[in-house]
Amino acid sequence: MWDLDTCNQGGRRSNWFRKAHLGRHFANYFPVKLIKTAEIDASKGNYLLGSHPHGLLCSGAVAAFSCEGANFSQIFPELTPTLLTLEVFHFMPAYRELGQVLGICAATSKSLDYLLGYGPQKKGRAVVLIVGGAREVLCQDKDKIDLVILKRKGFIKKALKHGSDLVPTFSFGESFLYNAMWPNPKGSWTRTIQEFIVSKTRWPVPFFIGRDVFQYTFGILPHRRPITVVVGGPIPTAKVDEPSQEEIDALHAKYLEALRALYDQYNPLYGDPKVELNFI
Secondary structure (H helix, E strand, O other), X not given: OOOHHHHHOOOOOOHHHHOOHHHHHXXXXXXXXXXXXXXXXXXXXXXXXXXXXXXXXXXXXXHHHXXXXXXXXXXXXXXXXXXXXXXXXXXXXXXXXXXXXXXXXXXXXXXXXXHHHHOXXXXXXXXXXXXXXXXXXXXXXXXXXXXXXXXXXHHHHHHHHHOOEEEEEEEEOHHHOOEEOOOOOOOOXXXXXXXXXXXXXXXXXXXXXXXXXXXXXXXXXXXXXXXXXXXXXXXXXXXXXXXXXXXXXXXXXXXXXXXXXXXXXXXXXXXOXXXXXXXX
């Protein structure tokens, strides 16, 4: 109880644990590969990275940003990554301690303020937010990727408030690690129940099928399919103490444009050209 708010104050990172072989085994299971497309100048300040899509378990983001499974420190040697998750995870014994040593913090307004501006590290921190959140877990179509982002503008406001450049990232392959038990398109009774539950509890209830240890047709483990996490270039963001709605909307539109361009450029290389990207 005394230590409850640590997740909102930078966490308790252990670089030794981040570099442990456990993280590399996890990344090699799929495997996960991290791709750098542009230079990110750590001397300019802290950065806010948007991670897309959520998928079921955010496996690509975990391997790329919360450990050295994908060699983050070698690819971005001057940056300190900090992955954000739901605050409720930091109330769970054992899971909480694992997240702490991996440098994971809470995805809250207070935590974002601390990491981007109020904390002691003023430069070189890469704060990774999985923008789609719990609602995006329910998007399980095989012929398209739906990103829950059109109304997600809080992270844009935080970037403006602290003058932190935005960086879009995309995890190709993340959406297809599990198969849906049955279709749940928008408007179906299944999706309606799922969205009602997540609106009341913030906790998604997906219906999925993975694989098992000795057979590949049914189980709770994710399928061994490659994930490629592509990190885009920074979007310059001016510091505005009290950003207006017009400024927020303008930067949000720039972010969507950069994210779309990132997908269109690298999907033929690391994804599936037949899969379309939608913003919802």
